[in-house]
Amino acid sequence: MTSRPRPNAGSKGVPRAVREAEILESACRAFGEHGYAAVSMTDVAHDAGISKPLVYSYFGSKEGLFEACLRHAGDLIADDIDRTAASGHVGLERALVTLEGIFKTLEERRWIWRLFFDATRPATPALDAIVERYTARLTERGAEGTAEMLARGGNRDPLDADALAAVWASVFDALVVWWLNHPEVTAEEMTARSVRLLSAVTADPSPAPSAG
Amino acid sequence: MTSRPRPNAGSKGVPRAVREAEILESACRAFGEHGYAAVSMTDVAHDAGISKPLVYSYFGSKEGLFEACLRHAGDLIADDIDRTAASGHVGLERALVTLEGIFKTLEERRWIWRLFFDATRPATPALDAIVERYTARLTERGAEGTAEMLARGGNRDPLDADALAAVWASVFDALVVWWLNHPEVTAEEMTARSVRLLSAVTADPSPAPSAG
């Protein structure tokens, strides 16, 4: 079995750090847009313009590659959350400042948001821990706000607080995802829209549910 | 290659309609709890106490089986939505009546809710159409309510209306999913919780975002 010539083998000579960043970017985009399960390692390699074993030499496994994507995206998002949380705003205003920050951070990399809500990823302890760590910062901040809101109304039920925190996280996610699906809307416009919507809801003098 | 005996082959004689219902129930539960991708046809067959080829003889393919699950679940849910929508309530009260109906309908089959939000299913035109058809009824009803809320505040932006409808759908889903994760909470209790939470939010006299 005489080996046939292998075009381009070794000819690139791209430094490790550069190649690694290239692969990571391709992977983040692919995973974010199509989901873990729908993306094969061959896809990532092809998108990055290289062969599959090279991807493995850099990231070890598909799960390892996804983990690197999570860390990359998580650092971007969590750092932003921490920054806006430290800005001293409270109540609805803090929620809106947080949204504004996220919109600006994601502006040119919108797809990374979905990495953290990818139901098709394997539920391994390693990945679970990373997702948990990063999402905790976001949900914690939200829970503070919603708990405060309930307390103002005299509600001290811990399950109510937990459920409302989940609802708020879902609202946050819905706003971001809606924005992901409307690429023509800028971060600035989306911030203004969020202000209008949240104000409309909390100020709504609609027919409240009468008892019974 | 003398064929060995096949224990139980053909010995059951279960009527088609009965077997079909058994398989469907197993499949709905498995798909709903673990997701399309994580469930194999062998799993379904084993759970239903039969062999894989029998599942194929009834539903043709994995996608066909999932389609049947969607129709089964969709009929339950959509019928319920239509019924509560016709009850004549408006505003927040209608939202709560709708939630109450869904909670009661799902009480003994909570997992079927997730079938419609399963990101691991194949995105074929056939399945897309079915999901679209069933979810349309739910989101449409929601959009009516949110549009009305915006209009009361003088907001006529169609994109705002679309985004708020998405947010409301997300809130609805978040409440149901929170409930799925708290099996000890009854439908009745969950309805009461929803009333408290939505009332708290819409009636919140919190620091509104000042201009600028």
Added chain:
DNA sequence: TTGATATGACTCTCGGGTAAATTACCACGC
């Protein structure tokens, strides 16, 4: 005997992961 019900054992494809070989570059002695 016939037809409905049922199954063990198989094929085939896809995708994660690997082994071994190949190319290019670089440092070094002459």
Added chain:
DNA sequence: GCGTGGTAATTTACCCGAGAGTCATATCAA
């Protein structure tokens, strides 16, 4: 300047397991 060996970068070709889907055959009731 120029062979030369070491090493990093990269490839082709393969293995392997899982799971979708099929076929020929077996059992049983009427």
